[in-house]
Amino acid sequence: MLIKIKYFGLLTEVTNCQEETIDFSGNIISELLELLFVKYPNLKNKEFQVAQNQELVPVEAKLLSNEIVLLPPFSGG
Amino acid sequence: MDRYNRHIILSEIGQTGQNKLSKAKVLVVGAGGLGCPVLQYLVAAGVGTIGIIDFDVVETSNLQRQVLFGSSSLGQNKADAAKHRLLDLNNSITIISYPEKLTFQNAIELFNEYDIIVDGTDNFETRYLINDACVITNKPLVFGAIFKFQGQVAVFNYNNGPTYRCAFPKIPKQGEVPNCSEVGVLGVLPGIIGTMQANEVLKIILGIGEVLSGKLLCYDALTNKTFTIKVNRLDEEIQSILKNKDDFNKRKMDSVCKVENFEGSIKEFLNQENVQFIDVREVHEQPKVEGISVTNIPLSSFLEHLDLIDKDKKKAVFCQSGIRCKMAVFILNKHNIQDCYSINEGASEIIEILNNRHCEGGTTEAIHSNSMTHKKNTNE
The missing domain is CATH 3.40.50.720 (NAD(P)-binding Rossmann-like Domain)
Incomplete structure (x- = not known):
């Protein structure tokens, strides 16, 4: 299944893109993240949350959407 | 309204x-x-x-x-x-x-x-x-x-x-x-x-x-x-x-951006060598601290005069009440100028301490001359 992944904040500096589409056959979000960590080893060191269907979800959650968002906390003010 | x-x-x-x-x-x-x-x-x-x-x-x-x-x-x-x-x-x-x-x-x-x-x-x-x-x-x-x-x-x-x-x-x-x-x-x-x-x-x-x-x-x-x-x-x-x-x-803050606000009493610095005393009050403010060598850098123009700071000396910063000097130390730290301390006492207290020091037998010539003035005043 093709999954669209959107990156925010400093994650885009790790991935060098704001969004991309990945072919993924698993069904748990953490499995998808493992795939991304292989592609972007530095992503593993970053703090971020995952959202699907406009809701923050734990990484153990089932992938229910073909689009997920990786959202880091911002500190600037 | x-x-x-x-x-x-x-x-x-x-x-x-x-x-x-x-x-x-x-x-x-x-x-x-x-x-x-x-x-x-x-x-x-x-x-x-x-x-x-x-x-x-x-x-x-x-x-x-x-x-x-x-x-x-x-x-x-x-x-x-x-x-x-x-x-x-x-x-x-x-x-x-x-x-x-x-x-x-x-x-x-x-x-x-x-x-x-x-x-x-x-x-x-x-x-x-x-x-x-x-x-x-x-x-x-x-x-x-x-x-x-x-x-x-x-x-x-x-x-x-x-x-x-x-x-x-x-x-x-x-x-x-x-x-x-x-x-x-x-x-x-x-x-x-x-x-x-x-x-x-x-x-x-x-x-x-x-x-x-x-x-x-x-x-x-x-x-x-x-x-x-x-x-x-x-x-x-x-x-x-x-x-x-x-x-x-x-709980304590442990961030890298915490304020290294070292402070101390003027007494700790008077006995030390290699100290730059910095007065961050505005030029018109009284009383002036005399008897020790003081660099005047008013807080209002502090940033423009960072070149007056002696990087090789320990910096002891004071003001009228002990508030502005904290701010000055904060600015110094922010500009990576190390070894800066805000003095708890205000100018008047510092003068008093300098004077008392003489009575107890001050050690430096500079303080001696200052306390002479004081002695004269108290005799009046």
């Missing part, structure tokens, strides 16, 4: 709503990029009591986005400078400035004085501190944060809604996420995000519209795209804060 007429003629606000605003007490933590627009609109709207806490001083690089400040505020504490500007904007409300750092020790007492807390800070450690103190004191937290061209807004801890820790349970490691001073920020972005925060504050006070609780609004200035993400309450996160609330004021 004419001033609030455009509020009062709105049926959703009216005189009743305006009265709610005038009774409200809001604390804004951080008078920087976010804090400035928040303060500007809350003050203009007639929020009755506004507290501003910030330990930082205004620098030229702030002026690109921190719109309450101008050339005349350079070197001043941000909370004080903001208050000065805001009182001109609206002098019918109460504005209290706290020119100090928010800490685990002062947060609870301070938050208890206010109805709503606004987070306009620039580091994670203070953001988590504010969140936890809001949970403990049961105050709504109007959150805003920015990174380059993107911003986040949310209202946490509102009517049993989720907290910041429910959205981001893990505090990022130090240095993992750089702040504006390290990576830059589009000047107008904190203006947009801060104004959204002010809007949430007003809605909470007025009880109108839909408060951004349980949601994180994300905004991108480059694409103008905005989306909101639902945040669920994590009871274990909230319970863990409440469980440890008795130890809250014993």
Whole structure:
């Protein structure tokens, strides 16, 4: 299944893109993240949350959407 | 009142709503990029009591986005400078400035004085501190944060809604996420995000519209795209804060950006060699400290005269009452000038100590000559 992944904040500096589409056959979000960590080893060191269907979800959650968002906390003010 | 007429003629606000605003007490933590627009609109709207806490001083690089400040505020504490500007904007409300750092020790007492807390800070450690103190004191937290061209807004801890820790349970490691001073920020972005925060504050006070609780609004200035993400309450996160609330004021800041505010008594430095004594009072201020070698660098023009600082010596900074010298030490630390200490005593006390030192048998010639003057005076 093709999954669209959107990156925010400093994650885009790790991935060098704001969004991309990945072919993924698993069904748990953490499995998808493992795939991304292989592609972007530095992503593993970053703090971020995952959202699907406009809701923050734990990484153990089932992938229910073909689009997920990786959202880091911002500190600037 | 004419001033609030455009509020009062709105049926959703009216005189009743305006009265709610005038009774409200809001604390804004951080008078920087976010804090400035928040303060500007809350003050203009007639929020009755506004507290501003910030330990930082205004620098030229702030002026690109921190719109309450101008050339005349350079070197001043941000909370004080903001208050000065805001009182001109609206002098019918109460504005209290706290020119100090928010800490685990002062947060609870301070938050208890206010109805709503606004987070306009620039580091994670203070953001988590504010969140936890809001949970403990049961105050709504109007959150805003920015990174380059993107911003986040949310209202946490509102009517049993989720907290910041429910959205981001893990505090990022130090240095993992750089702040504006390290990576830059589009000047107008904190203006947009801060104004959204002010809007949430007003809605909470007025009880109108839909408060951004349980949601994180994300905004991108480059694409103008905005989306909101639902945040669920994590009871274990909230319970863990409440469980440890008795130890809250014993916690210590351990961030890299903590203020290395070394301080001490003048007595400790008089016996040392290789010390530069720096007076940061304005030139007209009396009494002058004589008998020891003093470099005068008024705080108002401190930044322009950093070249007068002797980098090879220990710096002992004093002023009239012991407040401005702390600010000067903060500026020195910020400019990577090491070994700086603020002197607890003000100028008058320092003179007294110098004089007494002679009576006890002062050691240096300089002090001797000063105390001679004193002796003469006391004999009169």
